[in-house]
Amino acid sequence: MISGRAWVFGDHISSDAIVPARYLNQRNPRSWAGVVLADLRPEFAEQLGFGDFIVAGRNFGCGSSREQAPMAIKTAGVGAVIAHSFSRMFYRNAFNLGLPVFACPEAASLVHDGDRLRLDLFSGAIQDLDQESSFQAEAVDPYLAEMVSAGGLIKKVRKQITGH
Amino acid sequence: MSQPQTMSQKILSSRAGLPSVEPGAIVEAAVDMVLANDVSAPMMIRGFKEAGGERVFDPARVVLVADHFTPNKDVASALIVNEMSEFASSQRLEHRFEGGRSGVAHVLLAEQGLTLPGELIIGGDSRALTYGALGAFATGVGATDLAAALVTGRTWFKVPETIRVQLSGELGPWVGGMDIALALLNTLGPEGAHYQSLEFHGPLVEALSMEARQTISNLMVESGAKAALFPVDQATTDYLAGKAKRSWHSVAPDPEAAYSRTIELDVSGLEPLAARPHLPHDVAPAHSAGYEPVNQVFIGSCAAARLEDLRVAAKVLEGRTVHPRVRLMVIPATPALALAALREGLTETFVAAGGMVGPPSCGPCAGGHLGVLAPGEVAVATANRNYRGRMGHPGSRIYLAGPAVAAASAILGRLASPTEVVS
Ligand code: SF4
Numbered sequence: 001m002i003s004g005r006a007w008v009f010g011d012h013i014s015s016d017a018i019v020p021a022r023y024l025n026q027r028n029p030r031s032w033a034g035v036v037l038a039d040l041r042p043e044f045a046e047q048l049g050f051g052d053f054i055v056a057g058r059n060f061g062c063g064s065s066r067e068q069a070p071m072a073i074k075t076a077g078v079g080a081v082i083a084h085s086f087s088r089m090f091y092r093n094a095f096n097l098g099l100p101v102f103a104c105p106e107a108a109s110l111v112h113d114g115d116r117l118r119l120d121l122f123s124g125a126i127q128d129l130d131q132e133s134s135f136q137a138e139a140v141d142p143y144l145a146e147m148v149s150a151g152g153l154i155k156k157v158r159k160q161i162t163g164h
Numbered sequence: 165m166s167q168p169q170t171m172s173q174k175i176l177s178s179r180a181g182l183p184s185v186e187p188g189a190i191v192e193a194a195v196d197m198v199l200a201n202d203v204s205a206p207m208m209i210r211g212f213k214e215a216g217g218e219r220v221f222d223p224a225r226v227v228l229v230a231d232h233f234t235p236n237k238d239v240a241s242a243l244i245v246n247e248m249s250e251f252a253s254s255q256r257l258e259h260r261f262e263g264g265r266s267g268v269a270h271v272l273l274a275e276q277g278l279t280l281p282g283e284l285i286i287g288g289d290s291r292a293l294t295y296g297a298l299g300a301f302a303t304g305v306g307a308t309d310l311a312a313a314l315v316t317g318r319t320w321f322k323v324p325e326t327i328r329v330q331l332s333g334e335l336g337p338w339v340g341g342m343d344i345a346l347a348l349l350n351t352l353g354p355e356g357a358h359y360q361s362l363e364f365h366g367p368l369v370e371a372l373s374m375e376a377r378q379t380i381s382n383l384m385v386e387s388g389a390k391a392a393l394f395p396v397d398q399a400t401t402d403y404l405a406g407k408a409k410r411s412w413h414s415v416a417p418d419p420e421a422a423y424s425r426t427i428e429l430d431v432s433g434l435e436p437l438a439a440r441p442h443l444p445h446d447v448a449p450a451h452s453a454g455y456e457p458v459n460q461v462f463i464g465s466c467a468a469a470r471l472e473d474l475r476v477a478a479k480v481l482e483g484r485t486v487h488p489r490v491r492l493m494v495i496p497a498t499p500a501l502a503l504a505a506l507r508e509g510l511t512e513t514f515v516a517a518g519g520m521v522g523p524p525s526c527g528p529c530a531g532g533h534l535g536v537l538a539p540g541e542v543a544v545a546t547a548n549r550n551y552r553g554r555m556g557h558p559g560s561r562i563y564l565a566g567p568a569v570a571a572a573s574a575i576l577g578r579l580a581s582p583t584e585v586v587s
Binding site: 012014016021024058059062063064065066067068085087088089093096097141143144152153154156157158161162 | 190203204207211214215216217288289290304305306307308309311312315316320322354355358359388390530531532551553
């Protein structure tokens with residue numbers, strides 16, 4: 001169970017908007033965390049609390065396949081991304097990196113910016129403590145859920161080949 | 165008796181070692197080829213080491229291509245290419261492309277016979293879909309996926325549903341792969357093929373060149389497609405003769421295979437098209453898509469800079485002059501194309517008309533290098549993305565079109581149909 005405040009974004013938030021191309025030749029993942037979504041909400045990276053949520057509309061993470069986008073969100077300390085829907089490559093990259101993402105059209109349209117949320121990472125049950133409402137995210141495939149709990153694809157592969 | 169399957173299902177089930185796979189299922193499958201470029205390679209190499217990788221699963225099935233920032237545009241890019249080069253040497257990779265042997269990966273790999281029908285291919289670049297033109301299930305993934313696949317030779321896939329695309333009719337003059345691709349994007353919209361695979365059918369397919377097929381598969385990712393497969397036919401076999409680096413097996417969908425839906429496109433009467441800023445799906449006939457003055461025309465990229473495209477552009481430009489305001493950049497996508505363009509006299513036509521001919525690379529396509537746009541500037545490009553800021557300043561504007569429209573626009577200094585220039 002994790003809790004934090006909701007940061008609400010709109011539809012079609014592209015991976016370009018999450019980490020603009022001008023930062024792609026940086027090497028330290030922390031540098032991406034510092035600029036995450038800054039073109040849309042300059043205060044976001046600075047004011048984000050550890051475990052806070054991104055709540056977004058349709059097609060979150062669309063555009064290029066850059067993995068720097070979910071990497072920046074995870075490194076910045078976001079607890080989970082809840083969206084109406086995700087672009088295919090962002091969704092895949094998020095699970096590979098161990099960033100929890102949940103598709104929940106209801107929460108995406110009803111949660112207000114700043115609401116305090118509580119999320120059960122295993123069941124996908126979302127509570128909005130301010131509105132006293134609850135939502136159920138679409139089920140995550142068990143294969144993907146296992147990958148997130150293993151800490152992402154690299155850790156999973158490492159365990160397979162080295163045993164630790 | 166296994167379930168009837170689409171091409172995508174057949175390839176995924178064969179690589180997963182299963183009799184059949186159902187859409188929605190997650191399977192682990194063996195990959196035939198793993199591609200990384202100078203944007204995805206550094207993170208891939210780091211992930212490979214973090215995962216405990218020592219040797220790549222097969223040095224003949226990993227290909228590294230420096231295409232985005234080549235020739236190195238700054239120290240950071242040079243460092244990336246160094247790192248790729250060291251990795252390729254220490255891992256004894258058989259296929260590595262740098263310097264004068266490099267070109268845009270998605271044109272180069274097909275031309276080198278490194279991506280073959282029936283194969284399962286992943287690339288650290290969204291344009292990996294291009295190899296679907298050869299009948300491969302090819303898709304773009306992130307650097308972590310590449311890293312894991314380097315270690316294990318396998319990766320995970322959610323089996324997509326397949327949309328059947330029925331192509332028919334006869335192509336008119338100056339109409340080609342790019343126009344078909346733009347017409348399809350217009351029909352599908354930005355999310356029309358999300359999580360799905362496309363499979364091309366219909367009487368027009370056999371009339372389409374391998375070049376046109378590659379252009380079409382290349383652009384389908386703009387509608388969210390995971391893969392875009394053409395059938396394997398005589399044209400495919402002819403194209404691969406003397407090129408294929410491995411033996412390959414044809415693959416065809418089962419007649420009873422289930423499709424999520426069918427979309428149809430009859431190309432008869434289709435005019436040369438253009439996509440307006442800032443969306444590849446906002447498509448109109450080129451002669452009425454926009455009237456603003458054009459500053460730069462780019463004929464290049466993995467979308468449409470193959471020999472057929474260069475010939476079309478040269479035909480329009482032959483004996484004519486580029487508008488004084490326009491910077492025309494022609495970038496043949498690979499060294500072999502550059503050589504062919506030289507031998508056929510196409511290069512001479514471009515330079516004589518007042519154009520620049522650049523080294524095989526992505527060029528200005530991603531806005532990082534070689535021909536970046538200033539605020540307020542307008543470009544016409546035979547590329548695949550025209551989102552805000554894609555080729556430079558966010559205040560610039562990009563139209564996407566085929567080589568005939570691009571060449572005509574270079575001459576008239578505004579978006580133009582080739583018939584306005586050539587009778
Ligand atoms: S030519 Fe453009 S779309 Fe193709 S790989 Fe290069 S940057 Fe990407």
